Amino acid sequence: MSNLELSILGQDDAVVCCSPMVREPLDEAAAVDLARMFKALSDPVRLRLLSLIASHEGGEACVCDLTSPFDVSQPTISHHLKVLREAGLVGSERRGTWVYYWVLPAALARLSALLEAPVGAALDAQAVAVPARAGGLT
Amino acid sequence: MSNLELSILGQDDAVVCCSPMVREPLDEAAAVDLARMFKALSDPVRLRLLSLIASHEGGEACVCDLTSPFDVSQPTISHHLKVLREAGLVGSERRGTWVYYWVLPAALARLSALLEAPVGAALDAQAVAVPARAGGLT
DNA sequence: GTATTGCATCGACAGCTGTCGATACAGCTG
DNA sequence: CAGCTGTATCGACAGCTGTCGATGCAATAC
Numbered sequence: 001m002s003n004l005e006l007s008i009l010g011q012d013d014a015v016v017c018c019s020p021m022v023r024e025p026l027d028e029a030a031a032v033d034l035a036r037m038f039k040a041l042s043d044p045v046r047l048r049l050l051s052l053i054a055s056h057e058g059g060e061a062c063v064c065d066l067t068s069p070f071d072v073s074q075p076t077i078s079h080h081l082k083v084l085r086e087a088g089l090v091g092s093e094r095r096g097t098w099v100y101y102w103v104l105p106a107a108l109a110r111l112s113a114l115l116e117a118p119v120g121a122a123l124d125a126q127a128v129a130v131p132a133r134a135g136g137l138t
Numbered sequence: 139m140s141n142l143e144l145s146i147l148g149q150d151d152a153v154v155c156c157s158p159m160v161r162e163p164l165d166e167a168a169a170v171d172l173a174r175m176f177k178a179l180s181d182p183v184r185l186r187l188l189s190l191i192a193s194h195e196g197g198e199a200c201v202c203d204l205t206s207p208f209d210v211s212q213p214t215i216s217h218h219l220k221v222l223r224e225a226g227l228v229g230s231e232r233r234g235t236w237v238y239y240w241v242l243p244a245a246l247a248r249l250s251a252l253l254e255a256p257v258g259a260a261l262d263a264q265a266v267a268v269p270a271r272a273g274g275l276t
Numbered sequence: 277g278t279a280t281t282g283c284a285t286c287g288a289c290a291g292c293t294g295t296c297g298a299t300a301c302a303g304c305t306g
Numbered sequence: 307c308a309g310c311t312g313t314a315t316c317g318a319c320a321g322c323t324g325t326c327g328a329t330g331c332a333a334t335a336c
Binding site: 181183210211213214217218221232234235236 | 323324325326327328332333334
């Protein structure tokens with residue numbers, strides 16, 4: 001990974017943020033970047049981990065809180081947490097004996113905004129699931 | 139998969155919808171279900187396909203429009219479209235010679251809502267990325 | 277009918293992913 | 307110091323994923 005995390009975390013340029021993909025096609029670089037984040041969300045254990053962390057008191061949880069709810073081994077949980085961290089979705093820090101994880105809301109917000117459909121246009125498109133205007137496509 | 143798609147599409151029960159995972163931990167069933175959708179978004183080609191479809195005139199696009207922008211073969215595009223379809227993210231229909239795909243906004247909205255952080259609470263949590271309350275942890 | 281075009285499916289294969297047990301490391305306790 | 311507990315890393319391995327060329331099927335054109 002090296003400094004890959006930084007490039008992910010430091011993403012404040014508006015290239016991707018706040019421009020739902022419904023508006024204009026994603027360029028390849030943005031797609032690669034976003035796909036990496038979605039891939040981190042593509043596992044049930046990681047999704048539950050994320051929600052456990054996010055919903056935990058204080059917005060953070062130590063690994064000791066995150067291992068028992070699952071049927072998988074501790075190394076596996078540690079692996080999944082690493083994936084979430086390298087995707088820029090969570091932050092972590094050791095405090096004494098325990099390591100704490102917390103969600104990085106900006107990352108979730110970025111993904112959420114991307115998927116956020118401009119309700120007007122998009123819903124119209126679905127309402128006419130079989131658009132009558134097929135004529136314009138020939 | 140068989141009729142698995144239906145169970146995804148027919149999801150109007152409020153179990154998952156509109157309850158961001160920040161509020162309460164996801165149960166395993168919901169996590170498995172959502173992970174399947176995120177997995178469909180976890181590939182750069184599929185993300186770009188989705189945005190090409192969504193941003194295309196009329197909210198739909200035929201496969202002929204979707205093959206040329208990529209460096210991968212036509213069977214590969216077809217495969218990715220199948221993944222998106224089976225994840226319940228897009229719909230498709232053959233009309234004459236061409237097959238058209240369109241985005242299912244409800245599915246995107248569901249994922250978007252899930253990731254939508256209750257800005258107040260979550261941002262607080264990040265603001266204190268190194269919480270001052272570490273004292274309670276020793 | 278045959279030929280052609282658009283798209284899907286098949287079979288194969290390299291590479292990635294999730295999982296485990298074993299082990300190493302960090303920090304507390306005595 | 308030694309011992310213990312909480313996490314991370316390592317190495318291995320089965321299974322999944324993305325990709326391809328070849329092929330099949332559907333609809334139009336001739």
